Amino acid sequence: MEIRNIAIIAHVDHGKTTLTDALMKQNGGLQDEGVSMDSNDLEKERGITIYSKNTSIYYKDTKINIVDTPGHADFGSEVERVLRAVDSVLLLVDSAEGPMPQTRFVLKKSLELGLKPIVVINKIDKPASDPHRVHEEILELFFELGANEEQANFETVYAIGREGLAFRNYPTPTLPKGEGEIHSLPLGGRERGGDLSPLLDVILEKVPPASVNENGKMSAQVFNLGYDNFLGRMAVARIYSGKILSGSQIFVKGENGTRKGKITKLFSFKGIARKETDSAISGDIVLLAGIPDIYIGETLCEDESIEPLPHIAIDEPTLSLNFLVNDSPFAGREGKFVTSRQLKERLEKELEINVGLKVDFSLPAQTGPDQGKNKMGPSFFKVYGRGELHVAILLENMRREGFEMQVSQPEVIIKENNGVKTEPYEELIVDVPMEYSGGAIEKLSKRRGIMKDMVEKEGIARIIFDIPTRGLLGYRGEFIIDTKGEGIMSSRVTGFKEYAGEIKKREYGSMTSMVAGKAVAFSLANLQERGILYISHGTEVYEGMVVGNVLKGDDMSVNPTKGKQLTNMRASGTDEAIILNPVFILNIERGLEVMNGDDYLEITPKFVRLRKKYLTELDRVKAKRQ
Numbered sequence: 120m121e122i123r124n125i126a127i128i129a130h131v132d133h134g135k136t137t138l139t140d141a142l143m144k145q146n147g148g149l150q151d152e153g154v155s156m157d158s159n160d161l162e163k164e165r166g167i168t169i170y171s172k173n174t175s176i177y178y179k180d181t182k183i184n185i186v187d188t189p190g191h192a193d194f195g196s197e198v199e200r201v202l203r204a205v206d207s208v209l210l211l212v213d214s215a216e217g218p219m220p221q222t223r224f225v226l227k228k229s230l231e232l233g234l235k236p237i238v239v240i241n242k243i244d245k246p247a248s249d250p251h252r253v254h255e256e257i258l259e260l261f262f263e264l265g266a267n268e269e270q271a272n273f274e275t276v277y278a279i280g281r282e283g284l285a286f287r288n289y290p291t292p293t294l295p296k297g298e299g300e301i302h303s304l305p306l307g308g309r310e311r312g313g314d315l316s317p318l319l320d321v322i323l324e325k326v327p328p329a330s331v332n333e334n335g336k337m338s339a340q341v342f343n344l345g346y347d348n349f350l351g352r353m354a355v356a357r358i359y360s361g362k363i364l365s366g367s368q369i370f371v372k373g374e375n376g377t378r379k380g381k382i383t384k385l386f387s388f389k390g391i392a393r394k395e396t397d398s399a400i401s402g403d404i405v406l407l408a409g410i411p412d413i414y415i416g417e418t419l420c421e422d423e424s425i426e427p428l429p430h431i432a433i434d435e436p437t438l439s440l441n442f443l444v445n446d447s448p449f450a451g452r453e454g455k456f457v458t459s460r461q462l463k464e465r466l467e468k469e470l471e472i473n474v475g476l477k478v479d480f481s482l483p484a485q486t487g488p489d490q491g492k493n494k495m496g497p498s499f500f501k502v503y504g505r506g507e508l509h510v511a512i513l514l515e516n517m518r519r520e521g522f523e524m525q526v527s528q529p530e531v532i533i534k535e536n537n538g539v540k541t542e543p544y545e546e547l548i549v550d551v552p553m554e555y556s557g558g559a560i561e562k563l564s565k566r567r568g569i570m571k572d573m574v575e576k577e578g579i580a581r582i583i584f585d586i587p588t589r590g591l592l593g594y595r596g597e598f599i600i601d602t603k604g605e606g607i608m609s610s611r612v613t614g615f616k617e618y619a620g621e622i623k624k625r626e627y628g629s630m631t632s633m634v635a636g637k638a639v640a641f642s643l644a645n646l647q648e649r650g651i652l653y654i655s656h657g658t659e660v661y662e663g664m665v666v667g668n669v670l671k672g673d674d675m676s677v678n679p680t681k682g683k684q685l686t687n688m689r690a691s692g693t694d695e696a697i698i699l700n701p702v703f704i705l706n707i708e709r710g711l712e713v714m715n716g717d718d719y720l721e722i723t724p725k726f727v728r729l730r731k732k733y734l735t736e737l738d739r740v741k742a743k744r745q
Contacts, residue, residue, distance in 0.1 A: 122329040122402040123322055124357065126186040126201045128229065129211035130219035130609065134241045138211065138280035138315075139174065139187045143390055145283055145314050146176040171201050171343060173355060173404055175388045178319045184329075184388065184404045188225075198225050200415060200431050200474075202232055204342040204357035204404065207326040209318075210236040210257075214248040214277075217256045220548050220611040227264045237325055238275045239318065243289070250277060250289055274325055276318050285318035329402030337361030337369075337421040339405075340428045341413055344472045350384060350408040352471050356419060357404050359428065363419075364398045371410060372427040373417040380419075383409030415474050433474055436503035437543040437588050437612055440510060441527040442466070443499040445721055447730055448635065448661040453723045454523030459498055462524055465517060466500060476513070477503040503532065505612075507592065511707045518707070518722050525719040525730075529711055531589045533618065540618035545591060547584040549598070551606040556580040558601050566590030567619040587619045588612065593712040628669035629715065631731055632660045636680035644697045646677055651703045653729065654679065663734025665718060667703075676736055705729065717742070 127135045171188045186205060188198045202208065208229045212218060218226075229236055238257055240250045254275060261271045277286045343355035365385035371378050386393040386406040399405045407419075416431035444450075444459050451457050456465070466478045479501040504510040507529060514526065534541050547568065551559050553575060560570060560582065568586035575581075591610060598608050630650060640656040652667040660666060660679055669675050703709070705727045710720040714729055717739070721728040733739045 120330075121181045122184065122400075123181060123207075123326045124184045124186075124205040124329045124402070124404060125207050125209060125322060125326055126188055126198075126205045127209045127211060128188050128198060128202075128225040129241075130213070130216075130221040131189075133211045133213045133216070133219075133222075134280040135211055136187055138209075138239070138241065138278065139185055141280055141283035142176055142185065142315055142319070143174060145316075146178055146319075147390070171198070172391070173343075173388045173406075174391050175404075176390070178316075179323065181323060182403075183319070183322060186404075199228055199434065200342045202229050202234065203431050204340070206234070206329055207322075208234055208236045209239050209322075211239045211241050211280075212253055212257060213245075214240050214243045214250045214253055215245045216550075217253045218260050220546055220609050223260060223264070223546075224611045226260065230261075230264055230266050230270055235270050235325070236273055237321055238273050239278050239285075240275060241278045241280050243277050244279045244282070274321050276321055278315070278318065283315055284313045285315045286313075287317045287321070331401060332360035333362065333401045335360035335401070336425055337363055337419075338425050338428065339363060339419045340431070341415055341417050341419070342431060344413070344415065344474065345406060346468070346471045347408065351411050352413060353406055353408045354410065354413045355404065355406050358399060358401050360401050361421065362398055362400050363405060363407075365396065367421070369419050369421055370423050370425075371413065371417055371419055372425075373414060374430065377423060380410040380413075382407050434505065434612070436475070436477055436505055436532060438506065438510075438529045438531050438592075439501055439503045440529045441499040442502050443525050443527070443719070445523040445525050445723070447525070447664075447721050447728070448734075449659075449721075449723075449728075450523065453725045455521035455724075457523045462522065463500065465520075465522060466502070469513060473513070475505045475509060479503075499527075506588075507708065507711055511711060514707050514722055518724055521724055523723045525721045526711075527719060528714050528716050529592060531587070531592070534615055536615070541615040542618050543588040544613050544616045545586055545588055545610040546613050547586050547591065547608065547610040549582050549584070549606060549608045550579055551582070551602050553578055553580050555602045555606065556582065559598065559606065562594070562597065562601065563590070565623060566594065567622050585613070586610075587616075587622070589619070590622050596709060596712050627713065627715075628672050629665045629674045629718070629729075629731070630667040630669055630677050631674060632664045632666050632679055633662060633676040633736060634678050634680055635661045638666070638679040639682045640697045640699060641683045642677075642679050642681045643699055646679060647700050649675070652700070653703055653705050655702045656699065661730075661734075663731045665729035665731065668713065 127139060129135050171186055173184065173186055175182055175184045186201045188201050210226055212222060226236065240253055242248065243250055258271065261273070277289050278284060337358070338360050339356040339358040341354040341356045345353040345355060347353055363382070363385065365382055368379065368381050371380045384407065385396055385399065387396045387399055387403060393406055415433060418427040442462060444462060445457060463480060469476060470478060502510065510529065517524065531542055549559055563584055563586060566586060567590045568584040570582060570584055572583040573580060595608065598606055630646060638654050638656060638658045638660055643652060643656060646652060646667060650667050650669040654660065654666045666677065666679050707722060707727055710727050710729060714720055717732050719730050719732055721730050731739060733742050
């Protein structure tokens with residue numbers, strides 16, 4: 120049986136997973152209704168792919184291995200590894216939005232590896248769809264990224280992923296001429312019994328067969344990791360030559376030399392399920408267990424004389440933050456896992472599969488009056504991630520598992536190259552209505568953003584900036600408010616460049632509770648005039664907890680538990696009805712955005728709270744003096 124290996128790549132929310140699900144439904148890959156490639160709870164809730172996943176379908180006696188990749192820039196390192204294991208890619212582009220930052224990133228990587236992409240212009244049933252313009256923009260992007268003539272002569276397929284329809288040519292309107300101009304696509308494809316077979320036919324025509332050198336010596340390369348509670352660390356590998364056998368002794372070659380190992384279990388993919396097998400042939404993608412220290416990019420071979428395959432590089436992290444044991448007055452109320460040892464074990468387990476993450480476990484205990492009378496603060500672990508979302512996903516998963524912890528404000532990683540201070544930069548694309556474009560340009564310029572291009576189309580301005588990652592931290596929430604929720608913002612890391620200097624952001628002062636107790640509406644009604652509150656009536660607070668922000672001025676100590684004095688001297692007619700504004704509910708991402716350098720974000724299974732590192736006013740004053 121012939122094998123084809125492809126990956127689906129695109130910008131976030133351009134329809135990769137929806138198209139993969141439709142391909143599986145039409146070709147027997149999904150048996151149960153409602154099952155999707157996005158199997159993780161967070162993926163279902165957020166509607167984004169976080170972890171790349173393998174599936175396979177059978178079409179015309181050919182096995183097609185498909186790898187669904189994440190579209191968000193924070194998980195871009197997953198895409199890069201996957202591209203090394205496939206023979207072609209489906210580049211999905213939204214028929215209204217056109218190429219976006221992550222489209223450029225993933226296309227550049229695939230062209231550099233010599234792959235010839237198949238372009239799929241998706242969502243052609245959108246009212247704002249303009250496939251002809253998008254096709255021209257994609258062609259321009261190919262030439263801009265240095266595509267050769269063969270790569271630029273790409274095949275284009277038009278699709279409606281959610282309807283499970285694909286067309287080799289853009290469908291023409293069904294109404295006869297003279298009955299009015301039609302901009303939207305006629306959905307006559309379904310009436311004609313259309314499906315995704317045109318796309319699959321293109322894959323069979325254009326993607327080279329993977330099954331070559333079946334009789335050679337076995338060699339395979341690891342491009343992804345998995346974890347099983349019983350089998351431990353597992354590796355997803357592409358077989359380049361020969362045949363791999365379950366139970367066989369092999370050599371593992373990596374940057375640290377050669378070692379021996381044994382494959383205890385071997386699985387192939389059938390749909391989204393893994394199926395145990397005794398052997399797999401050249402060209403196939405398999406999952407194997409038995410080598411506990413296996414890592415990305417390592418070569419598996421049956422003979423020590425076989426040369427290792429080229430190493431797979433993994434993108435460096437761009438920001439860091441400290442994970443600490445929760446030591447607030449409410450510590451231990453809700454969490455099952457609260458100790459430093461449990462936190463360390465969980466982070467070590469995460470490192471088994473999350474290769475974009477790095478953790479420094481060697482740091483000593485922190486000094487300072489964080490724990491009241493005990494002058495030594497809690498020990499902490501420095502975690503390095505690819506972006507705020509990357510870290511927030513990890514924290515959300517830990518919280519749901521029953522962990523309690525607190526984290527410091529994210530900081531960008533600063534490096535020194537030949538005596539020059541450098542920091543990560545990002546390419547930022549914002550789509551905003553023209554009336555809000557001035558405000559967005561002004562804010563981003565203050566954050567050291569340099570405007571590279573601006574195009575206006577149908578009242579929407581697309582503005583491209585080059586901006587330090589530091590300038591983007593904490594801006595997303597502000598951007599949503601400034602554009603009244605109508606703006607779209609997306610970015611990708613472009614590399615380390617010279618340090619941009621001081622960045623002035625809009626700093627909020629904090630409303631910090633100076634007492635413990637339950638917040639009351641009478642006090643909150645007065646406090647909401649000074650800023651935005653994070654808590655509502657009846658919320659339990661402690662001394663040092665941040666209950667809101669102050670729009671003007673410095674930090675302010677407040678008493679949210681102070682009730683109205685009830686005496687018989689008051690006239691009953693002078694009371695006013697108390698009306699509280701909706702509160703700014705903190706979640707992990709919002710908390711990471713609004714927190715200051717002297718705050719900790721306290722994360723428990725039920726609550727996310729902001730608190731000061733130093734809980735008492737006296738300790739905060741002492742810390743400022745130092």
